[in-house]
Amino acid sequence: MEQTNCKPSIVTYSTIIDSLCKDKLIDDAFKLFKEMVFEKGILPNVISYTSLICGLCKLGRWDEASKMLKEMEDENISPNVQTFNVLVDAFCKEGKVEEAEAVINIMIETGSAQNIVPDIVTYSSLIDGYCLRGEMIKAREIFDSITLRGLVPDVVTYSSLLNGYCKNLNVEKVVQLFREISGKGLKPDVVTCNTMLQGLFQVGCCVAAHKLFNEMHAQGRIPDRCTY
DNA sequence: GAGTGTAACT
Numbered sequence: 001m002e003q004t005n006c007k008p009s010i011v012t013y014s015t016i017i018d019s020l021c022k023d024k025l026i027d028d029a030f031k032l033f034k035e036m037v038f039e040k041g042i043l044p045n046v047i048s049y050t051s052l053i054c055g056l057c058k059l060g061r062w063d064e065a066s067k068m069l070k071e072m073e074d075e076n077i078s079p080n081v082q083t084f085n086v087l088v089d090a091f092c093k094e095g096k097v098e099e100a101e102a103v104i105n106i107m108i109e110t111g112s113a114q115n116i117v118p119d120i121v122t123y124s125s126l127i128d129g130y131c132l133r134g135e136m137i138k139a140r141e142i143f144d145s146i147t148l149r150g151l152v153p154d155v156v157t158y159s160s161l162l163n164g165y166c167k168n169l170n171v172e173k174v175v176q177l178f179r180e181i182s183g184k185g186l187k188p189d190v191v192t193c194n195t196m197l198q199g200l201f202q203v204g205c206c207v208a209a210h211k212l213f214n215e216m217h218a219q220g221r222i223p224d225r226c227t228y
Numbered sequence: 229g230a231g232t233g234t235a236a237c238t
Contacts (some may be wrong), residue, residue, distance in 0.1 A: 014232040021233095050233045085234040092235090124235045131236095166237095187231040194237040226238040 021055025029055055043164055044075070050083045057090030065090075078114055081107075085121050094128025120146070124157040131164025139164050155181065159192045166199030174199050190216070194226045199212045210211075 001008050011038040020029035029052060036042045049072050056065040065087070072079060084107050091100035104126065107118050115212050123146050130139035142162050146153050158181045165173040170186055180197055188196075193216050200209035 007230085011232045013229095016232090016238095018233060045232090052233095054233070065233045082234045087234095119234095121235045126235095128236065154235095156236045161236090163237060174234090189236090191237045196237090198237070224229065 010036075010042050010045055010048065013042065014045070014051060017048055018051040018054075021051050021058075024055070025058060026052075026055045026059060039110075044077070044084060045162050046072070046077055049077060050086055053083060054086040054090070057086060058093075060094065078170055079116075080114075081102075081111075081116055081119055081122070084111070084116065085119075085125065088122055089125040089128075092125050092132070095129070095133055097126070097129045097135075099132065100126055118149075120154055120157060121152050123149075123151065124154070124160055127157060127164070128160040131160060131167070134164075134168065136164050136168055136170070153184075154188050155189055155192060158186065159189075159195055159219055162192065162199075163195045166195055166202065169199075170203070171199075172201050188221075189222055191226065194220060194224070197227065 001012065013032060017029045017032055017036075020032065020122075021222060033044065033048065036048075049068060050154050053065050054067050056062075056068065056098060069079065069083075072083075083111075084103055088100045090095070091103065104122060107116050107122070111228045113116060122141055127139050127142050130136070130142065139151070139161055143153065143157070144159070156176065162174060163178050165177060178188070183193065193212060195211050198213055199210065200206070213223070213227070216227070219223070
């Protein structure tokens with residue numbers, strides 16, 4: 001591309017930077033980022049910064065992530081909902097739900113002027129975080145608060161909560177919630193089904209599990225490696 | 229007019 005008239009753009013660079021971050025090759029990502037800025041004179045945007053922050057958070061390099069946020073501020077690039085969601089999710093995955101809640105409070109208190117309002121991804125991450133800690137009452141509380149905020153739980157929100165109940169061996173809630181998904185007009189996807197399968201087998205409901213597996217085939221939801 | 233970033237199962 002560099003040899004043609006079709007020079008790599010901010011989108012080209014961001015695509016590669018994001019891929020490197022996802023492969024945990026954060027140093028290579030930064031190398032490319034610096035090449036883009038200092039050699040090519042292409043200004044980074046909120047997307048390239050969010051990718052880098054995501055990569056740093058997933059490696060637990062919180063100080064550097066915070067440094068990048070500061071750098072964005074200096075460059076007058078405002079973080080948006082997705083930038084904050086990356087932080088919320090990373091904290092939740094680390095079991096740092098309190099920190100995640102703090103980020104959400106910042107979003108609520110200071111973000112509304114810039115159209116930054118926690119969305120369904122934010123709360124799905126938080127539910128997942130509480131589920132990972134086995135705090136199902138809290139997870140349920142967040143789930144119930146979603147509607148009050150005018151948001152609509154999607155299949156990921158349901159699957160996260162479902163996974164929590166499965167790990168908790170709460171069969172009653174699992175069955176109830178799984179029915180509710182279809183009842184709300186949502187379609188359980190392969191991840192939802194895999195979660196259910198694991199839950200059903202764990203409590204010895206092998207017949208129900210096989211029935212669900214067969215239904216997956218019938219409804220064209222292709223089983224994947226996790227299913228098997 | 230288009231293209232890049234966030235959440236669930238293993």
